[in-house]
Amino acid sequence: MRRGLAAAVVVAALTISASACSGGSSGSDTSGPVTITWWDTSDATNEAGTFKGLVAEFEKANPDVKVEYVSVPFGDAQTKFQTAAGSKGAPDVLRADVGWTPGFVEAGFLAPLDGTAAAAESAKFKPNLIEQAKYQGKLYGVPQVTDTLALMYNKELFAKAGITTAPTTWDALKADLAKVKEKTGVDGFAFNPQSYYAMPFLYGEGADMVDAGKKQITLNSPAAVKGIDTLNSVLETPGIRKLDTTSNAYANIMDAFNSGKVASIIQGPWENANVFKGAAFKDKNNLGIVALPAGSAGQGAPLGGHNLVAYAGSDAKHQEASQKFIAFMTSAPSQVKVALANGTLPTRDDAYTAEVNANPGIAGYSPLLAGGKPRQPLAQYSSLYTPFETQLIKIVSKQETTKPGLDKAAAEAKKLLPEFSTQ
Structure with missing residues (x-):
């Protein structure tokens, strides 16, 4: 919703473009940690800090993977990703609105996640959210937050x-x-x-x-x-x-x-x-x-929310790192931390702990999820x-x-x- 100065927008676009092009999916060096790029579309002021903290935790637990974090305004992200993916310069992982999945899949931008580490715990997620992350029977995202x-x-x-x-x-x-x-x-x-x-x-x-x-x-x-x-x-x-x-x-x-x-x-x-x-x-x-x-x-x-999706243009090494990152960011412990810090709704039942449910905002919205209307595929x-x-x-x-x-x-x-x- 926010609008910045034109110059700032240009600088941000160039920075994002440079980050995407220099990310892990285009690297040829096989020595050292794999570097993947993640475009986070959460609110940069009130939410992003929580996700940056989780990135640091992931890197500490997975020294073989580095994550280049890039904050992208939600209102610009869909178009920017389409442009970057079309030129083979997209991030390895994107925090994507649930409604973007069908279009991105038809354009060939997303990698299916069935049978990968990213989807290993998919049975623990709310069924209607997993269905909304699918297109034509295949899973293309893992629900990170819902609403x-x-x-x-x-x-x-x-x-x-x-x-x-x-x-x-x-x-x-x-x-x-x-x-x-x-x-x-x-x-x-x-x-x-x-x-x-x-x-x-x-x-x-x-x-x-x-x-x-x-x-x-x-x-x-x-x-x-x-x-x-x-x-x-x-x-x-x-x-x-x-x-x-x-x-x-x-x-x-x-x-x-x-x-x-x-x-x-x-x-x-x-x-x-x-x-x-x-x-x-x-x-x-x-x-x-x-x-x-x-x-x-x-x-x-x-029924809305955001899924973590993986770019289909990344090579096998970066795909594997991306799947590991997606699994970590959507795990129950990670979702609990996000819910407690940001007041948003987890996507899996085991993340609704007593402490999470003590938040009046979460307690008010979570019972309404079952009646949410998914967007048409x-x-x-x-x-x-x-x-x-x-x-x-x-x-x-x-x-x-x-x-x-x-x-x-x-x-x-x-x-x-x-x-x-x-x-």
Whole structure:
């Protein structure tokens, strides 16, 4: 989300490129330790330090392998990896969003991990997360961290408004927002108009952006229209925070929630650590986390997270080192350390220790994982968020009505999926 100065971006790109090209996958020296390059896409300010510490532990335990750590902004990583892999200069290991797997596999960028050291303990991971790391029956990643969306709310503000039970439907949420505003003067809810945060409104009506099995674009289906109409009705409720469509919307919304100026938001566990730093949540137990309200077809939220994947262009020696590194970084002890330090959710049951479960943020989100909706196994799926978001912003800003706006989004999706039919 962050944007740096143009010069800084250029320097960073050159540094990353140089790091990738000088990494272990291109080295010919067979003496001494193997050097592999890892692109870490975690938050450089709040999360990366934990992973750097694990890298040092891995190197100490495995003196035959050196890891060249490179922090790559998440928003740039997909494009940078595609460019680097296309020129045989990609890192040996990448922390990849779960939605990138199909596209990277079809491009020939990822090495299958079935039967390797990286996947030796795959039976200990949550089954739905392992399935999401597969494509066409083969395993291409090992889940490092997972997430889903939930309703985060300020318990104190809800209590002051006389609300004793978290809302389970969007209509109930709308009623609660008005109460919060009336009783506390605080905005009841803020919505981030990014397409990912609108997915629960589609899922709640039984819709998605596409139906991969039927090869059909469903962004403008009646169910999808109903879902976005529901979102619009929420945004028109008294007590809603003024819609923010600026480039700083994400940060602005989080600042408002963390400081107690907004009572509820839709958010994921990657923000747990930041929320607990906020003035409103010095008492961690003031943070409420519940499943998102349901639509007419039920409740649904996207199942997300990050996998560690191995570059297919690395030679056998570097592949072996990469597999060993992936196994270490996704082991139960490593995941426990990450969860305790960063407040994020482990991907294997044996990492949910008593100490990990004592974190209110983790305890709130972990029961919701079983109901998360995995992304469809389609190479272009992640790219569909862009045309959806372009029209979503216009729709919620009242520049476009729902059906015509979603028709335009579907038309753009058709360009990405010409073999798919439309509604």
